[in-house]
Amino acid sequence: MAEPKYHRVANALRREIQDGTLAPGDRVQAETDLAERFHVSLPTIRQAMGVLRAEGLVESRQGIGTFVKEQRRRQRRSRDRYGRARKDQKLLTTDLRHEITFAGCSPAPDHIAELMMIPRGSEVVIRQRVLFDKKTGRPEEIGASYLPATFARDTFLGEPTVVPKALFLCVEDLSGKQYAHARDQWIVRPASLQESETLEIPANSPVLNVVHVASAGDGQVLEVSESTWPADRIMFVDEYDVEQDAKQPEARSDV
Known part of the structure; x- marks a missing residue:
């Protein structure tokens, strides 16, 4: 069309x-x-x-x-991110300054292990980050990516440096597999004390937290990432074609 x-x-x-x-x-x-x-x-x-x-x-x-507008909400267009990054071979977020606050092997948090379908306590490569506005220096996003140690251990992904292109492209190179399916789930909740301090927002301010699970065609989870923004600075845009034929959904929408 x-x-x-x-x-x-x-x-x-x-x-x-x-x-x-x-x-x-x-x-x-x-x-x-x-x-x-x-x-x-x-x-x-x-x-x-x-x-x-x-x-x-x-x-x-x-x-x-x-x-x-002087104060505009940043947009996340989940469906467009991968294709754009494949085309330009750049980071998914290029207008913000990336700071890697931790990188290395560590036991996966329980909820991450469950999403990755690995035993609790399994080691994964974790990359934690804070993203800043390049002009003002204001922290805009905090997050972390969790990667299987089977291919990420003892690689540059365990170093606290910004990767040369989108992380998923680096994962594809190292794993030999392509991202084929992704699932996002997001909630609005009060910021934790650490999130409030890092994002420089008042305690208990609302934040938007997104958990992103990406897997290969064979079902292996290649990455789980979490991102958190002040709720008043972010907008999710999901644009899609409307189904024209009767179809039974895999899971019904509650809203």
């Missing part, structure tokens, strides 16, 4: 906002200029701008124009 024209425009402008070409406070081109630039109609441009406004990326000021 061909991508709607307004999606193409919205995606292009979103990339410019995310990579800093359009910085917070910058004025977006006038609708007529955008229509000429993208070779589309004005209604298409207005649809695209409506998408960006709904995502909290831009705001319209009566009689002045449309501007990139």
